[in-house]
Amino acid sequence: MKHYKIAVLAGDGIGPEITREALKVLKLIEERNDVSFELMPAAFGACAYFETGDAFPQATIDICDQADAILKGPIGLSHEESKKIPIDKQPERGALLPMRRRYNTYANFRPVSLPKALAHFSPLKAEIIGEGIDLVIVRELVGGLYFGQKESGVNEQGLRYVRETLEYDELQIRRIMHQAFKLASKRRKLLHNIHKSNVLKSSVLWNEVMEEVAVEYPDVTVVNMLVDSAATALCLNPTQFDVMVMENMFGDILSDQGGGILGSLGLMPSACIGDDKAYYEPSHGSAPDIAGKNIANPYSMIGSVAMMLENSFNMPEEAKNVWAAMQAVFSDGYSTADLSKPGSGVIMISTEQFGDKVVEKL
Amino acid sequence: MKHYKIAVLAGDGIGPEITREALKVLKLIEERNDVSFELMPAAFGACAYFETGDAFPQATIDICDQADAILKGPIGLSHEESKKIPIDKQPERGALLPMRRRYNTYANFRPVSLPKALAHFSPLKAEIIGEGIDLVIVRELVGGLYFGQKESGVNEQGLRYVRETLEYDELQIRRIMHQAFKLASKRRKLLHNIHKSNVLKSSVLWNEVMEEVAVEYPDVTVVNMLVDSAATALCLNPTQFDVMVMENMFGDILSDQGGGILGSLGLMPSACIGDDKAYYEPSHGSAPDIAGKNIANPYSMIGSVAMMLENSFNMPEEAKNVWAAMQAVFSDGYSTADLSKPGSGVIMISTEQFGDKVVEKL
Numbered sequence A, B: 001m002k003h004y005k006i007a008v009l010a011g012d013g014i015g016p017e018i019t020r021e022a023l024k025v026l027k028l029i030e031e032r033n034d035v036s037f038e039l040m041p042a043a044f045g046a047c048a049y050f051e052t053g054d055a056f057p058q059a060t061i062d063i064c065d066q067a068d069a070i071l072k073g074p075i076g077l078s079h080e081e082s083k084k085i086p087i088d089k090q091p092e093r094g095a096l097l098p099m100r101r102r103y104n105t106y107a108n109f110r111p112v113s114l115p116k117a118l119a120h121f122s123p124l125k126a127e128i129i130g131e132g133i134d135l136v137i138v139r140e141l142v143g144g145l146y147f148g149q150k151e152s153g154v155n156e157q158g159l160r161y162v163r164e165t166l167e168y169d170e171l172q173i174r175r176i177m178h179q180a181f182k183l184a185s186k187r188r189k190l191l192h193n194i195h196k197s198n199v200l201k202s203s204v205l206w207n208e209v210m211e212e213v214a215v216e217y218p219d220v221t222v223v224n225m226l227v228d229s230a231a232t233a234l235c236l237n238p239t240q241f242d243v244m245v246m247e248n249m250f251g252d253i254l255s256d257q258g259g260g261i262l263g264s265l266g267l268m269p270s271a272c273i274g275d276d277k278a279y280y281e282p283s284h285g286s287a288p289d290i291a292g293k294n295i296a297n298p299y300s301m302i303g304s305v306a307m308m309l310e311n312s313f314n315m316p317e318e319a320k321n322v323w324a325a326m327q328a329v330f331s332d333g334y335s336t337a338d339l340s341k342p343g344s345g346v347i348m349i350s351t352e353q354f355g356d357k358v359v360e361k362l
């Protein structure tokens, strides 16, 4: 029997309630397979800061170090609440970015997927969605502005200023390109390379390295697209895309636009993969405004479990089953509040009911 | 009689043909008002580079220096064609950015506007558009990554790298904030401040200065929103926005997303305003693939003329008339190819016909 240790970081806001549903799914998978999951819960995010003074406390680091995979809920507070925490201790700078850096999870996979049958969830017209949206954003996750040096102070003219650096070297670019090309090879063999080479020199290097790597994947067609054009295209014609690769900040913005075209960030799971460790997280925030109300959408968290099953535990069949189970719940006409606007004909269910229904379908 | 000098930079690709239509409108305005426009055409962009070796040649600089306002078409080449020009001479780095820097046009206004009656142009469902989209993106245009220092080379590990800087000082932030707050005061008194303060230190300063400036505009309500959330929200609920203010790169991406939700970048005019000089330009590219075919949408160029009339020549009534004339052409059921997809019931007309119809309506 296989045995896996999973660090479970429920996070802030809606984190605990959507994590609870994801764990139900994990439990079922465990029961019916020759596998055992050892869940190791740990504090992470603002909740950890208020408990321990640290958003990524040493105890949590130790647990994550030992884990075979990390399942992480969303973290963060409202804009106003955030101000109660010193800037460098805030959950993003104090926990999330350190985690990404520590485990060097440079490859962030964010599927943006909406079958035709669920076109009604989307703000886009049915004819735009056509046969369905099914693309993956491959985002570089440990470089660029996120991790560049930052300097602030008062300049010679007596003005407060901040200077931050966006840095990439060829190695950082090459390894994410390989991930993107490999994924493209397994899918429609179409890779959109998103850049801003008409302004950013880093994009010039990015494109150079992309062309070098492309030689190794002759069956993949590359389309170069400026990031601003991509933002237009994701609204006008999202079905043209299959795999899109881009640097960190561009990926942050375009993947949330991805949630926008699907109809809810609640539909955005993700996998963050390094050479030795991977963690899985919804790509949305902690939604403090709806926390504790049992109305959040656990799809992104359950989907993150599916990505973990496939990537970390080599259980692609069960991963597929999880996706199918969630689609089946939707097909039966149910969804959480984010996707069941009045008049849409969708029957609104709670966070917990969604989790239960997924388990039933499984 | 008022006399204004206008530098006319038709630019590349579809630039000349959409400029031609915009000039028709300008001519009519001149005929029926106590004003004369002296048009000073000049070469700018890739065309200028191929003619003179410089995308922003000295002769053009001289003309722009003298002009009361500058009307500028889109510039640029296809990804492949661009490679024929040395990187620093390419139209963006060699002409557009130098122009922005020279005239310090720090405030870029990009209206994203779609009346309810034109909801069929948009990829968004009618219920998302509701009573219509009507927002303005106020983009900082001469700071940030666009103008920061850039360094590239080979590092100690023998790896090629690029490092660029994103820099803002409080003065740069304060002046764009005043522009945004002033605009908000004249409109719905609602300002969305777009930032990424959970990662970028520059956003922390940005928000600090915003709060200082806000004190002077007590009647304006500020909503702080992360740039990634804004990308979601622009798809899910664009009508919540009225004025949005953001730094340079964020503005680049979100404004093109704005074109996406309208249905075409052809609907995106813009004004770039400095303390002493302003220029007006479509916010889309030069679309080399459709250049010379008489099918491009001149709306963005004619709209840029309307913005020039209002901002540079103090002719708000005529500006309004121009907007109304374009809406009237749409209401009659006509549009260029970008907005008249088969089955949409829209009658497709050429670039030239669109210009003529606008003149008729005026």
Ligand SMILES: CC(C)[C@H](C(=O)O)[C@@H](O)C(=O)O
Pocket: A076, A092, A096, A252, A283, B198, B199, B228
């Ligand atoms: C919380 C924040 C730091 C994070 C990011 O910007 O990467 C989030 O938006 C995401 O996309 O995972």
Ligand SMILES: CC(C)[C@H](C(=O)O)[C@@H](O)C(=O)O
Pocket: A198, A199, A228, B076, B092, B096, B252, B283
């Ligand atoms: C052409 C390019 C340099 C420019 C920019 O990035 O600012 C354009 O995309 C725009 O939005 O005006």
